[in-house]
Amino acid sequence: MLKGRTIGFIGGGNMAEAVIKGLLAGGVPAGGLMVAEPMAERREFLRSTYGIGTYAANGEVAAKADTLIMSVKPQVFRGMAAELGESGLEGKLVISIMAGIPTGAIEEACGTSTRVIRVMPNTPALVLAGASALCPGKNATDNDLALAREIFDLVGTACLVDEKLMDAVTGLSGSGPAYVFMFIEALSDAGVKNGLPRDVATQLAAQTVLGSAKLLLETGSHAAVLKEKVTSPGGTTIAGVAALERDSFRSAVIAAVDAATARSVELGKK
């Protein structure tokens, strides 16, 4: 499905880079990828690091690519689309990774017949371990959806959800890496507080998160069952678990996802 396609990114920031790196690692030729990015230094970095075509003008990429990945901030999208104009986007498949912006708003900005797929990936795509969810706009075909799935499966795993759930996906897995990094940082700090060298503490913390996630995904067990297996009666773990409960750990995580989900809804309204 990806063979022979030209994929153009509008906006060459962190998330675009993650997807580009994943696509190249997945065997997509550099000649089939291009980026429009206003910052000269960033263009030079992307060109020299990944060997892809880079352009200052969005219109050049829109003209050359058959599939456009909208990877600018949601706040700049409407102005950017107005500048490109509907004629600049005619016949293109538009894949959006922008937080919050509904497919209907993208169709409105790009032309009401535009084929749109909305995706929410996350930064672990950079190491081919991303978690993405996607949904089609009203004009997207099964082929468009299959192509988008192929792209985001190459950089991790991709699942299909109803559009009404995309804000929740954004609050959970889109923003989630930040919560996990805060948790790893806190574990590492705690290790250092208790005498471990920083590098050892960070290695143990990160591998514990990675290994626990792998164990859950590979066994298909419920998190509570796996937690119970670590927790010996009268042992060390229950002392730690009780401290987390006292300080409302789970409640804090739920509040974080709620806040990020609400922010995604807000971004869609601007």
Ligand SMILES: NC(=O)C1=CN([C@@H]2O[C@H](COP(=O)(O)OP(=O)(O)OC[C@H]3O[C@@H](n4cnc5c(N)ncnc54)[C@H](O)[C@@H]3O)[C@@H](O)[C@H]2O)C=CC1
């Ligand atoms: N960073 C993340 O973890 C995730 C981000 N996203 C979404 O991806 C999109 C990009 O986010 P990041 O890569 O983090 O942001 P970023 O700030 O790293 O990248 C945005 C890029 O767009 C460029 N840009 C600004 N105005 C432009 C214009 N008019 N035309 C073309 N390019 C322009 C900027 O110079 C910058 O390089 C956002 O919509 C965000 O909601 C989605 C999932 C995860």
Ligand SMILES: O=C(O)[C@@H]1CCC=N1
């Ligand atoms: O913070 C943000 O708005 C973006 C969307 C999901 C992750 N980062």
